[in-house]
Amino acid sequence: MLPLKQFTDFIEQNKLFTPGGKVVAAVSGGMDSVLMAHLLKGSGYNFSIAHCNFQLRGDEAIADQEFCKNLAQQLDVEYHTIEFDTHTYAAENKISIQMAARELRYQWFQQIKQQHGYDVIALAHHQNDTIETILLNLTRGTGIAGLHGILPKNGDLVRPLLFLKRDDIQRIIAKNDIGFVEDSSNTSTKYARNKIRHEVIPRLKELNPSLEKTFENNLQHFRELEILLEMRVAELKKDAFIEKNGEIYIALSAIKTLHPKRLLLFGLLQPYGFNETTIDNLIAALDKHSGRVFESLDHKLILDRDRIILIKKKNNPVAVRINPNDREVNYHNYKVTLLHDDSPLIVKDNPLAVSIDAELLIYPLIIRRWQQSDFFYPLGMKTRKKLSDLFVDQKIPVHQKSQVPLLVNGNGEIIWVAGYRSSERYKVSKNTKKVTIFELIKT
Structure with missing residues (x-):
């Protein structure tokens, strides 16, 4: 038996999509995404399958592509597929293969969503993926937003399997005799996520066998803290930001009384592209460097006597x-x-x-x-x-x-x-x- 009620309840509770919505499901052929496709079908949702061949694993990738095509035929849903030259894209953009594959697939998902009128893109992340993401974020450095893990809904990206753990998925797949394909790269520990999955988490579970449940509770706390921070930042923005002629003025007196200053100032300025290093430099300059300019990709911060001026970058006038x-x-x-x-x-x-x-x-x-x-x-x-x-x-x-x-x-x-x-x-x-x-x- 498939957990159809839990699946539909999770979708409704988190407002992922409506029963009449059009869904494109990202399916790799692995057990997670294959189960998601079966749950979507069993629950009567209107969906199609989209599969990416990154041409990184030779014949194995071709076999995965063929499997997903057959799965779409079995479930009687529309099938989209594409082949990427991932190595070339990574070299041209000077990024890692993993990052290249991520950018390529999300760009393509958005493209077919717009072309075919889908409402959401369904991804097959589960609770263990969330734990891995939080640990990765903590390892690399993160703010509070990095502690909430993977959200059930982020714009048009939805994750309807977040109510399940990896063990749950394995049990359901075996019990219902559902076929899937194994990606051999998932066992390699040369990738950071796999190293966390295969080496770090098993050690943590030795310390706490109920690791998933503990993280589930922690996630709730982190999300509530994030909501509180967002509310506080919104209040500060309303009180401290004065908009005039397309510019934003923030009194230095308001900034100097912030507590905790670094956290709240980052919350105020992060939406304009400023990172934590810039915030540290700004705080250090508050009392001694009038005229100092700080830049993000799209905006400038000017430290001006008794205020900070926030402006969107403009092209310099041509003579x-x-x-x-x-x-x-x-x-x-x-x-x-x-x-x-x-x-x-x-x-x-x-x-x-x-x-x-x-x-x-x-x-x-x-x-x-x-x-x-x-x-x-x-x-x-x-x-x-x-x-x-x-x-x-x-x-x-x-x-x-x-x-x-x-x-x-x-x-x-x-x-x-x-x-x-x-x-x-x-x-x-x-x-x-x-x-x-x-x-x-x-x-």
């Missing part, structure tokens, strides 16, 4: 030429318009517009971002000033400096720091006969 006959050019997030006039007009009350003595312009002009060595002669001053000092005076955060447009003359001199100051050398005077008015319009 644009302005020719004498241009009336309009595009620069980054702006449209730049030019108006030529025969009277000495001076623009007032618009920081994004400026009047310049037209006779002093040397074309082509350039609109570009600032560079570290930039300086100019601010309006009203006879001496030059570094742009970096102007930015400090204007309290422009580090991450916004590269977004400030600079209008540069053909001789390399800065005419206008758009939005802030124009140059004394190019101002409209009593001797000016013609002006050119430049205006930046945000697009």
